Amino acid sequence: MTPTMTPATSGPALRVEGLGKRFGAVRALDGVTLDIRPGEVLALMGENGAGKSTLLKIITGDHRPDDGRLLLGGQEVSFGSPADARRAGVRVIAQEPEIIPHVSVAENVYVGALPARGRLFSHRALSERTRADLERLGFAGAMDPGCPGERLSPAQRQLVEILRALTGEVRVLAFDEPTSSLSDHEVSALFALIRRLRDQGVAIVYVSHRMQEILRLADRVAVLRDGRLVGVRPAAETGEDELVRMMVGRDLSAMFQRERNRPGGPVLALNGVTTDDVTDVSFEVRAGEVVGLAGLVGAGRSELARAVVGDLPIRSGEVLLEGRRLRPRSPSDTVRAGIGFAPEERKAQALLLHRSIRDNVSLAVLDRLSRFHLVRRAAERALVREYADRLRVKAPSVETEVRRLSGGNQQKVVLARWLARKPKVLILDEPTRGVDVGAKAEIYSIIDRLAADGVAVLVISSELPEVLGLADRIVVMQNGRVTGELDRRQAGEEQVLALAMADQITSEGARQ
Template sequence: MQLTGAPQPTEPPAAAAARLRAERIGKSFGPVHALADVSLDVRAGEVLALVGENGAGKSTLLRVLSGDHAPDSGRLLLDGEPVAFGSPRDAHRAGLRVIQQEPEIVPHVSVAENVYLGALPRRGRVLDKRTLLGQVRADIERHGFSGLLDPRTLGSDLSPAQRQLVEILRALVGEVRVIAFDEPTSSLSDHEVEALFGLIRRLRDGGVAIVYVSHRMPEIFTIADRVAVLRDGRYVGDRRISQTNEGELVRMMVGRDLADMFVRDPREPGEVVLRVHGLTTDDVRDIDLEVRAGEVVGLGGLVGAGRSELALAVAGAVPLRAGTVEVAGKPVRLHGPADALRAGIGFAPEERKAQALLLRRSIRDNVSLAILTRITRLRVVRRGAERDLARRYVKQLSVRASSIEQEVGTLSGGNQQKVVLARWLARRPRVLILDEPTRGVDVGAKAEIYSIVNDLAAEGMALLVISSELPELLGLSDRIVVMHGGRVSGRLSRADATEERVLALAMSENSTAASATAENATGTGATT
């Protein structure tokens, strides 16, 4: 749920001089002011987190630092000396590196050649492969990525996480004075994140100035020394990490309190819509669960507890070994996702890019995907009806896009998630399962998604929401069901649910204690 056990960041000396300073940077694209009079600095031996909503100006600032964009006004100073970068190559020569969220990897050459592009060792005119492999093996070991990369692997065969590691290794070739990471953990596993954080700490301790951009608050409080906030292209302020908290940072980013993000209208749950009894698969065992009309049931637990596996089973994506699923009192025979869809079960998976969206297709195509049979006549899709439908939900959900014909892959994470939700609003399922609905989404878009969840529940939809963020789980849910080791370890009513109780159940090996908690929860208004 949150990163634990990692060394806490240390404060750099207060008198440390700025390694890199941005002074009154301005950048516009036509009438849009992406940056307006932004001044901030990062010191040698410091990790500065840079946070803000999508559109706050973080990526534009990084592109100015990397030489991709020339500022319209203001200047950059490196170790007190003014610098002007005409290209990324100029910034690289000066020791300033930016690791982008989407790495550019050459597909048909090896990891080793990707790492040393532009600096390949040669014997005369021939590539010295032995020296190159030795260098990259040494780099992989020195930077803590042993076992995660093979220098001989082709770029086309790399996973998204490995592509990110190659980009990091490439940035560390030569002298590094400043390095910026743009959402570096978005494709990394927990083990890879720990390896990356170990590297960042070593770079910091070696005197490198580090800028770290992330939407993930637990990461910021784990790795950063100081945090700077941008909002609407302007610098809001900065805080030492030891002297702030998530609530204050959210207020700085969006201008309102964290608690205000969770909208929840008073409502009384109706009849049971989804009933799961004795559900067993290869990954979960003997699951009993109910969700009522107008109710949001949160599903909590640690990574690997079986939450997503349960969702996949109810959505018909994995076979049942035992147990039953009912919708509105009628048994559902689940042979595949189409059976769940026909029964009124909608599912928005955790990996929206890989499992929910057609990234190269338009918003219109993605929104209409679940209701094509309803807008088809004589096997031909009625394009007018399709466009009207897409426009309606793009407007209702405030999807920020140039038009309904914009490719979904070009949207921000929050707007991509809204497109997924628009698809299910169009379909109107009886039950909607949301697996990590705000993962990779900025705080402003999170608030909008929370409002959508509230509206759906107010209209009588039954919602099962999986979240690894405890404040989100507590803020959205009418009840919380907690899993551990593929089983239900306890149930909590909204009144009884606290972060401590959810965590205790998530880590519980004691089924007796879990049962007692479940009985207590049932006695205070929760149902199974």
């Protein structure tokens, strides 16, 4: 299991050249050229959506690039699948590794490569082998090789994934936010391991949001923004300030032109809301106001929204709608009370893809369109047409199946559904994800008009310019807690980003 190392040649272990990738209208990567050298830790930084994961996925064979090429040890390679990449010695340690729940750690490690004599394999030999692997890597006693996968902690799961990677030849090893679920002690052990692998000549790619970690571990830092490589800095010669500036430094587009109106009284108020994912969240949204909920992916924003609409249970704290406490048992209660919610995963959570625009738009208002449960079809068609027109849904007819529409038009269908319902509060989770620029601008103006009509709007977005451009006020969350609230006049990308990563910086600082 000792990783076989390629002789430390002078050239890069892996070179990506002019890499480009688009998803629909979105350019996820654009002309990225980068050397990943053996015996070096290269950190990859960037905001949500900057292209880090896409780059990682191309390197490890999950995606194929549209442009550019990969050179592994100077040879051009093309990976058709993650298995191809693994065979070539390029592996990624996923954030949440796939663990087979009912089999042992040892079998999880050697899955797909079970050492066997004929068709038989010995549980004991396998366990011993895994135990030896753990010792060699400095994790002796970290877990029992016989323990079933389902009982492993997140850190142990990661360790299984690392052991898997080291069962074969490794030339490039990528870590995707490996420390997000690890304790301090485990982080130190992981860093020691990474350094040892580096010293053995493995090329390490390390993706993280945690500034201090990166400055501690990395040899060089590459910063991505909007799919482009902004620059590469030696870790010793750069600092937090420069890196944050490289990550943001972007002009606010002229997309946001909005009449700021004076907001009315509070419509939605959260008071110490605690769920399985968020802790003690309090803030309010007033009539005619757009509040942005910013934070990194995984900060608990979507989970908070789902709890507010009754989709996830609230453990303590209260949600007030116009001063009255809501005790929702399911979203049907909150929809009736006047809260609309357009979830993050449009296709999976919001749309009936195989049904018409009409069916999708009228979904939340059928009760109002019916008399003695009979749907008044003319009224329905008129209403759907009205909103489809108002939101400029581009389609041959309202009977067109929604799966045939573009992402932007699909999102407009979801918005039309809620506009037709006329809610008091509308919660939009990533309303412009996967939407092209033109439709984005239209969606922004729809949100503006909603606020002008007195709706209290809460927008969850991972795109900072979007939050800054749209919102009157910005609530920043991190690790399930609110870390700050900013007025739009005082908010800049740096401030929001600092709050979104604040906890990690201080706790990392304390660690050192």
